[in-house]
Amino acid sequence: xxxxxxxxxxxxxxxxxxxxxxxxxxxxxxxxxxxxxxxxxxxxxxxxxxxxxxxxxxxxxxxxxxxxxxxxxxxxxxxxxxxxxxxxxxxxxxxxxxxxxxxxxxxxxxxxxxxxxxxxxxxxxxxxxxxxxxxxxxxxxxxxxxxxxxxxxxxxxxxxxxxxxxxxxxx
Amino acid sequence: xxxxxxxxxxxxxxxxxxxxxxxxxxxxxxxxxxxxxxxxxxxxxxxxxxxxxxxxxxxxxxxxxxxxxxxxxxxxxxxxxxxxxxxxxxxxxxxxxxxxxxxxxxxxxxxxxxxxxxxxxxxxxxxxxxxxxxxxxxxxxxxxxxxxxxxxxxxxxxxxxxxxxxxxxxxxxxxxxxxxxxxxxxxxxxxxxxxxxxxxxxxxxxxxxxxxxxxxxxxxxxxxxxxxxxxxxxxxxxxxxxxxxxxxxxxxxxxxxxxxxxxxxxxxxxxxxxxxxxxxxxxxxxxxxxxxxxxxxxxxxxxxxxxxxxxxxxxxxxxxxxxxxxxxxxxxxxxxxxxxxxxxxxxxxxxxxxxxxxxxxxxxxxxxxxxxxxxxxxxxxxxxxxxxxxxxxxxxxxxxxxxxxxxxxxxxxxxxxxxxxxxxxxxxxxxxxxxxxxxxxxxxxxxxxxxxxxxxxxxxxxxxxxxxxxxxxxxxxxxxxxxxxxxxxxxxxxxxx
Numbered sequence: 001x002x003x004x005x006x007x008x009x010x011x012x013x014x015x016x017x018x019x020x021x022x023x024x025x026x027x028x029x030x031x032x033x034x035x036x037x038x039x040x041x042x043x044x045x046x047x048x049x050x051x052x053x054x055x056x057x058x059x060x061x062x063x064x065x066x067x068x069x070x071x072x073x074x075x076x077x078x079x080x081x082x083x084x085x086x087x088x089x090x091x092x093x094x095x096x097x098x099x100x101x102x103x104x105x106x107x108x109x110x111x112x113x114x115x116x117x118x119x120x121x122x123x124x125x126x127x128x129x130x131x132x133x134x135x136x137x138x139x140x141x142x143x144x145x146x147x148x149x150x151x152x153x154x155x156x157x158x159x160x161x162x163x164x165x166x167x168x169x170x171x
Numbered sequence: 172x173x174x175x176x177x178x179x180x181x182x183x184x185x186x187x188x189x190x191x192x193x194x195x196x197x198x199x200x201x202x203x204x205x206x207x208x209x210x211x212x213x214x215x216x217x218x219x220x221x222x223x224x225x226x227x228x229x230x231x232x233x234x235x236x237x238x239x240x241x242x243x244x245x246x247x248x249x250x251x252x253x254x255x256x257x258x259x260x261x262x263x264x265x266x267x268x269x270x271x272x273x274x275x276x277x278x279x280x281x282x283x284x285x286x287x288x289x290x291x292x293x294x295x296x297x298x299x300x301x302x303x304x305x306x307x308x309x310x311x312x313x314x315x316x317x318x319x320x321x322x323x324x325x326x327x328x329x330x331x332x333x334x335x336x337x338x339x340x341x342x343x344x345x346x347x348x349x350x351x352x353x354x355x356x357x358x359x360x361x362x363x364x365x366x367x368x369x370x371x372x373x374x375x376x377x378x379x380x381x382x383x384x385x386x387x388x389x390x391x392x393x394x395x396x397x398x399x400x401x402x403x404x405x406x407x408x409x410x411x412x413x414x415x416x417x418x419x420x421x422x423x424x425x426x427x428x429x430x431x432x433x434x435x436x437x438x439x440x441x442x443x444x445x446x447x448x449x450x451x452x453x454x455x456x457x458x459x460x461x462x463x464x465x466x467x468x469x470x471x472x473x474x475x476x477x478x479x480x481x482x483x484x485x486x487x488x489x490x491x492x493x494x495x496x497x498x499x500x501x502x503x504x505x506x507x508x509x510x511x512x513x514x515x516x517x518x519x520x521x522x523x524x525x526x527x528x529x530x531x532x533x534x535x536x537x538x539x540x541x542x543x544x545x546x547x548x549x550x551x552x553x554x555x556x557x558x559x560x561x562x563x564x565x566x567x568x569x570x571x572x573x574x575x576x577x578x579x580x581x582x583x584x585x586x587x588x589x590x591x592x593x594x595x596x597x598x599x600x601x602x603x604x605x606x607x608x609x610x611x612x613x614x615x616x617x618x619x620x621x622x623x624x625x626x627x628x629x630x631x632x633x634x635x636x637x638x639x640x641x642x643x644x645x646x647x648x649x650x651x652x653x654x655x656x657x658x659x660x661x662x663x664x665x666x667x668x
Contacts, residue, residue: 018597018600018601019601022597022601022603023342026342026346029346029349030345030349032364033349033352033364036363036364036366037363037364040361040363044631048623048626048627049623049626049627049631050359051356051358051359051361051363052363053623053626054352054619054622054623055348055349055352055363055364058345058348058349058352059345059349061341061345062342062345062346062349065338065339065341065342065345066342068338069336069338069339069342072336072338084600084601085395085600089394089395089396090395092394092395093391093394093395093596095394096390096391096394096564096568097391097592097593100387100568100589100592101589103568103572104572104585104586104589107572107576107582107585108582112569112572112573112576116569116572116573119565119568119569120562120565120566120569123561123564123565124561124562124565127561128559128561128562129561130561138562142566142569143569146569146573150573150577154222155225156221156222156577157580158573158576158577159576159580159582
């Protein structure tokens with residue numbers, strides 16, 4: 001029983017802090033919408049409602065509702081569960097998220113096919129502890145089949161990257 | 172019986188070898204999508220949408236809607252065999268489905284789930300066949316104020332009927348509206364909310380949001396749980412199927428009740444997930460074996476599956492008849508209509524008869540084909556889940572990236588997808604609902620247009636939304652929905668007094 005308690009109240013990012021930060025960010029987003037709508041004109045123009053008319057009230061609603069969310073999180077005596085995510089699982093999430101961001105950066109320069117092949121191979125080798133040979137084989141096989149499917153059969157060209165290393169294929 | 176002849180015409184449209192082939196491909200892809208974590212009906216359809224740009228619209232919608240049916244079936248497989256709901260609407264199926272599998276009754280549970288899914292969908296399609304043309308005909312008289320009041324009803328019911336905090340629903344929904352406003356204003360041509368970034372001129376496409384929120388967000392969530400698949404083996408043989416079928420008629424009342432709950436929740440935008448929970452809850456309360464629920468009761472599988480499928484199917488009724496989707500997946504299909512150059516709304520039934528009736532006919536055939544395919548191929552689909560997560564996860568992220576890119580051929584969209592993935596992960600954990608966000612993003616421009624047109628008609632008087640019995644009635648109903656939590660509390664207090 002004690003062990004169970006540990007896993008829900010142990011160290012991690014606090015639920016309350018996350019609620020507060022998210023509500024605050026949304027409030028700022030709402031304020032930005034209100035500001036820009038006001039700049040564009042949120043009133044009644046000579047030819048009807050101006051461009052900012054509708055978004056102005058939407059922004060106002062975002063501010064109000066996230067303000068209430070903020071207050072509710074602040075007042076709540078206890079959160080259930082108390083932590084948003086424990087450090088252990090959070091690390092796992094980051095091991096997916098950070099490589100994914102690097103992958104998207106890779107897509108920009110070397111294109112979808114090459115970046116994807118490298119990404120799948122590295123992911124398998126590092127997180128899945130597969131042998132390099134196997135990882136590379138899967139990465140390449142998956143992307144060759146994507147290449148055939150998109151470029152050859154459906155004629156949907158995908159992003160080849162700023163450097164376009166696959167130029168020699170002629171697609 | 173005008174509907175019947177139109178329906179038979181629809182069957183004639185569907186029954187070409189090409190369309191039947193697409194239907195089979197759609198179902199199989201859909202089941203795979205439903206089984207895989209991170210890919211579901213909404214983002215699966217969103218990713219495959221660009222591949223259909225060059226197809227005739229009728230063939231395209233047949234394939235995409237079949238993916239949707241397949242995903243609905245697929246969710247049940249993982250719930251029963253692995254205790255992992257592949258889709259949110261199959262969470263309730265795990266309660267009794269997994270215990271049944273543990274007792275070695277996996278075949279029985281799967282047969283019951285698939286058959287009740289089929290029945291739920293069938294009832295919903297029959298309802299669509301006869302009700303949708305009437306609703307569309309009625310809606311032909313709608314002007315901008317009426318349309319806006321229907322939008323209002325849609326969004327107010329989200330707030331009033333949602334399970335969690337109404338303010339979180341409101342925040343998620345208004346965020347969707349704000350994101351929809353980004354870019355060129357459709358009326359004045361002014362650029363809104365782009366702050367000098369010309370790349371934002373196109374605005375946020377909801378397909379990108381769907382792929383990120385549901386796809387990447389789901390992968391991050393599954394990663395946190397550190398998935399270890401420990402599944403039961405699936406064996407379905409004809410004997411088990413027939414024996415289960417013999418038992419099912421005993422539960423006709425449960426099925427009927429679940430169908431009604433499902434259809435109602437699907438048309439009002441409650442969606443499949445709350446429908447399945449509600450149906451399970453009601454079945455538990457009403458059944459004489461209620462206290463045994465959760466230990467492997469076949470009724471506990473029938474109730475949520477029937478309701479989920481009925482709701483998932485009937486969510487297409489408002490999309491077809493009014494142009495207002497009842498679920499995120501229906502919203503993606505609606506986005507498809509716009510891309511193929513069809514104007515959603517009541518006129519669809521007048522101008523695009525082949526398309527509408529072809530789609531409705533394909534619902535009958537698609538669900539029947541789906542039932543046969545899942546009953547015969549369960550072990551094959553279950554084997555997919557035995558592929559380790561460290562292979563599946565990167566491949567799904569790659570598929571999502573490709574899907575996001577192909578929507579507009581824009582590199583920036585892949586970054587947005589990642590951003591929406593993080594938002595989806597955080598929102599899911601904090602109980603901000605995603606469905607209203609997506610629907611607001613899809614309907615934002617059209618809701619705004621109808622609002623502005625109404626305001627123009629009335630010269631800025633809000634009373635236009637009460638100007639006749641029809642629009643006034645819908646607006647009043649919306650307000651009741653909006654304040655439903657308060658209203659129901661008041662009623663309870665009055666009763667207590």
